[in-house]
Amino acid sequence: MGKRALCIGINDYPGTGSDLSGCVNDAHDWAATLQSHGFGVTLLLDAQATLAAMSGAIEALVAGAQKNDTLVFTYSGHGTWVADEDGDEADGRDEALCPWDIATRGPLLDDRIRDIFDRRGAGVRLLLISDSCHSGSVTRGDDSDLDAGGPRARFLPPEAWMRPGDLPGAARAASLGLIGGMRRAGGDLLLSGCRDEEYSWDTSFAGRPNGAFTFYALKTLREKKPRTYEQWHAEIRTYMPTNRLPQEPQIFGTRTARRMPIFE
Structure with a gap:
């Protein structure tokens, strides 16, 4: 069983x-x-994470996988959206990840990512961890670790990177529409920082910047030592949402996938 991961920030x-x-x-x-769980990891950071490099790295992650291998793809950055042109989106928009060179090369669309994911061989497990996009509000949880000051939403509106003549007719928050590229049976699983209509928040803890979802996901993994993804998700939800962090972490996958041992 092989373990490989791609982490983009x-x-x-x-x-x-x-x-x-x-x-x-x-x-x-x-x-x-x-790495502490035995994964070989590829990192793409800032200028390394161009549109071409991100697409190529996801392809490379998938291409070498064999039956019973586990793949993990983590993404921390902005999410965005464009108008859907092929009619496969009920909401009329294609969601996307934002590469470093989005202003000149455009976004990495969910359609492209789904196409790459679909090339996996049978029996290859995929975990996608997304700390990006969305918007909303609620009141519960515990954000006492959070530094003073306002968090920033990880959503890049089309007007920030798109030419005025190319802008869609109406702007709204983006969700990662990647679940369509994940298999409804087997070991595929998505952990995301929030619901489709919400944002994930960029903030800091003890003077160190982090995404709120990433911070609490790793804090609970260390301190609570959950055995399954289902247990892990439940522990993360004890911290969010709050008034200052109005995001509701999500888990998508079959019951079997949710109850699998973490990173196995």
Whole structure:
């Protein structure tokens, strides 16, 4: 059984005026955790994470996988959306990840990612961890670890990177529409920082920038030692959402996948 992971973190978005702070730390933190669980990890940070490099790295992750291998893909950065052109989206928009060079090369669309994921061989397990996008509000949980000051949403509106003549007719928050590229049976699982209509938040803890979802996911993994993804998700939900972090972490996958041992 092979274990391989791709961890992407992008703080720097040239030409958009929308830089973030915690995404590179997120990627380093996920990489260190995955390495401690026996994964070989590829890191793409800031200028390394171009549109071409991200697409190529996801292809490489999938291409070498064999039956019973486990693949993990973590992404921390902005999410965005464009108008759907092929009619496969009920909401009329294609969701996307934002590469470092989005202002010149555009986003990495969910359609492209689904196409790559679909090339996996039978019996290859995939875990996608997304700390990006969305919007909303609630009141519970515990955000006492959070530093003073306001968190920043990890959503890049189309007007920040798209030419005025190309802008869609209406702007709204983006969700990662990647679940369509994940298999409804077997070991596929998605852990995301929030619901489709919410944002994930970029903030800091004890003076160190992080994504809120990443911080609490790794804190609960260390301190609570959950055995399954289902237990892990439940522990993360004891911290979010709150008034300052209005995001509701999500888990998608079959009952079998949710109850699998973490990172196995």
